[in-house]
Amino acid sequence: MKVTVERAQLLKSLGHVHRVVERRNTIPILGNVLLRAENSRLSLKATDLDLEITETLAADVATSGSTTVPAHMLYDIVRKLPDGSQIVLEATGDRAVLAIRAARSRFTLQTLPESDFPDLAAGEMTHTFTLGAADVKRLIDRTQFAISTEETRYYLNGIYLHSAGSATNATLRAVATDGHRLAQIDLALPSGANGMPGVIVPRKTVGEVQRLIDDPEAAVTVELSLGKIRFTIGNVVLTSKLIDGTFPDYGRVIPANNDKQLIVDKHDFEQAVDRVSTISSERGRAVKLALASGKLVLSVTNPDSGSATEELEVDYAADALDIGFNSRYLLDIAAQIEGDVAVLRLADPGSPTLIQDKDSKGALYVLMPMRV
Known part of the structure; x- marks a missing residue:
């Protein structure tokens, strides 16, 4: 040679x-x-x-x-x-x-x-469809942070990719959860993805695909079967085994009747959470949200170092509510909100909270509360 x-x-x-x-x-x-x-x-x-x-x-x-x-x-x-x-x-x-x-x-x-040199024989791929690179990147960016790193629950160590919705409004849906938070995003179902099997794409594969996309205008061809998935981006072909497991029925944890609505400026909220969580302990990380009419008070108390509070003006008209969250998880989700306004739908201090962009944009996030 x-x-x-x-x-x-x-x-x-x-x-x-x-x-x-x-x-x-x-x-x-x-x-x-x-x-x-x-x-x-x-x-x-x-x-x-x-x-x-x-x-x-x-x-x-x-x-x-x-x-x-x-x-x-x-x-x-x-x-x-x-x-x-x-x-x-x-x-x-x-x-x-x-x-x-x-x-x-x-x-x-x-x-x-x-x-x-070993060959990862892909076998026959049953479904093929094409997505814009920007769409693939968005699917990954909005869900990757919620992938579990717990090896014992290996079926959560990836993004669950499947078709969802109704016949008139079919979507390609990506879901990831680690049991504490859940991220879900929908795109219009591409031609060729009809009847595709639900597959769990491993965390390492997801990271590699994300790194390979350097031109958002490019097209990504996706081929998949029950055992393998292949991404073709320009001159690069990435073939991967899928996680052999059953993804849990995630629909059960997405709250449908949360009646308390908090509308908040995403940037103000993110910065306030970041500031008060400065003094939280590595182990605790809990931030308390005290909600009253038109007002949100964020507070953190750390017995070893002190306390912090910050007040924000918000759009909230429901009953007063105190609820706690892991500040890092809250910041991870806030970072995914694409617009300027976030909507939090709450029920009570022990129930999951639904978080979305005000203009939805096909993505939703669920966060489990913490005791504070």
Whole structure:
């Protein structure tokens, strides 16, 4: 194999694929990236056996061929080479090394044979649809923060993607929850997604897709089956296993009859929560909301350091209510509100609260209260 490629392009592609590679691997080949040169293209492929990413870029191929080299090492080398340089990658069949040349720099890296490199066989995909990159990013951005990190409840360690709504108003819905908070967002159901199975996309996959989207105008092709999902964004193809589990009936925790409505300026509310929570303990994090007609008082009491209160003028006309929340969770949700005005629908100090943008925009959030 002998191929010449422009540094900036190779660095960008390696930046995408090397992230999938775990730094500590018991199986040496999983620490490597597969390089394949043919037909004026160089393709790079990396996998952790659950997730596989392939990117193809234009290259000057003198001799076709393939090999595998340590992914993080290659990325670091290319990153440190001079801007604008042309990089020559050369491997000969009789020696298990890859030679890298650029300007006055010379490197050789140990290789492993391509035949050892695992293939994440995707099998047949049952449904295919296309979404705008901005829509995919919005689906992820609005729900990712609520993904559970508790490994024992593995079925909550991802975003539940499924079709919802009625025949006349069908939607593609993304839901994530960790048991303390829930995030849900709906988009119009794209053509080809009708009858799609409900799938749980793992947290790592979600993060990689989010990082791969650098052009909001691009199109993202999504293919899925009961066991796998594949995202194609430009020259990048990301294939992932899905979480094999049943997502809980989340509809039961979304309150329908919360009769107390609080309308608040999102920015004022966010800043006030942030300020008073400065003195909360790492363990406690509780912030108390005391609601009365037209007024909201936020307060935090920490026996070890003191207390803080802040008063806001709000639109609230229901009965007085005191309720507590985890301040970090409250800030996470406030950050998702796209408009300037947030609406909180409350019931009582022990029941979940529904939080939405005043103009809804297809997203809703549920937050469980805390004792304060």
